[in-house]
Amino acid sequence: MTSIIPVLDTRTAEGSALQAVLLDMDGTLVDTEGFWWDTEVEVFAELGHVLAEEHREVVVGGPMTRSAAYLIQATGADIAVPDLTLLLNARFEELVDRGVPLMPGAARLLAELAAHDVPTALVSASHRRIIDRVLKSIGSEHFALTVAGDEVARTKPHPDPYLLAAAGLGADPARCAVVEDTATGVAAAEAAGCCVVAVPSVVPIEPAAGRTVVRSLEEVDLPFLRSLIPGVR
Template identity: 80%
Template sequence: MTSTVPVSLTRMAAGSALQAVLLDMDGTLVDTEGFWWDAEVEVFADLGHQLDESWRDVVVGGPMTRSAGYLIEATGADITLAEVTGLLNDRFEKRIGQGVPMMPGAARLLAELARHDVPTALVSASHRRIIDRILDSLGHRHFALSVAGDEVERTKPHPDPYLLAAKGLGASPGRCAVIEDTATGVAAAEAAGCPVVVVPSVAPIAPAAGRVIVRSLEQVDLAFLRSLITSTN
């Protein structure tokens, strides 16, 4: 479940142009999108099926039910959605148990946001069991709350996870800067009314109004995020 937000953070959010920063996890803060694909390849290989590399762009960034459902349909594997979801989570969890590499600039950005008491939420389509394991590496202290894909009725690309995170931080969606890496996540953030910083990971993201595309989190700092809110509100 989402965590309780300290009153001090909610008060700070109410008094600033930039009220909160909402961050995706896989491919944005941690270099794990490849881990998910490797897990999918291995699980379906065990089932006797080879995945086409072109499917990678289709399944990246989405809720597990969508990705797993697509791969079941594409391969014709004789397995239920619940069964393959469990296998994928097990295989991924085993991989991250060996360490989680952070994306360039992620640790520095999280430290800066914490230093300036900026309310921050982790918003992911991954399940709670996975988020909690990765938070052990990222540091739970960096996030006032987190939202998992299996805790909302509709996860990305629907706006619900970002709306829930903004509400939990006492912030207006329009004053929450979102950092995302996939088209699915960007669609969710934009549907919620949040300005978006896009750091593409696996697949390119097309430019559009209301979004800023950067090569790396090394280009993103607090001043950058504050200017984004100022320029869009």
């Protein structure tokens, strides 16, 4: 189930127009994009197929079912999407259970948001069973709400996950700052009408209207996020 804690006052300290911060998980807060690719390579090797590097750029940041369907089509593997999804999730869980490294700047950013009582949500295309495992490394106490890819009818790149997170926090999407690492996640956040900070992990992302691109979470802090909301400088 999506975890929602009521927010009585969505205005953050100092009268900022920023109402909430919505954070992606894989590749943004935790260094797991490599885990996913290693999992996909291993599973397809066992199925008798070799994944090329160009496949990685297509599947990064996407929902599991889309990635599985693409890789089956690209390789001709004799396996159904639901069966492949189960294999990939099970293998990924084995890796995650050994511990997940946080991205540089992630722990500091989460602590800063908590210290200033900024409503914060985790919004991921990963399934709930994966999120709950990764939260053991991140710390579930940092989030008032978490949204998993298998808890919405349409996950990223559709806006639904971010619209659900904003509504759950009682925030206007236009006054939410989203931090994402993939084009798929950026598309979802922008379609929801949020202000976006892109921290590319595997594939480059270009700056655009309403989108700021940085090299690392070490460049992202609360004053920076507040400055992104229209009307606040």
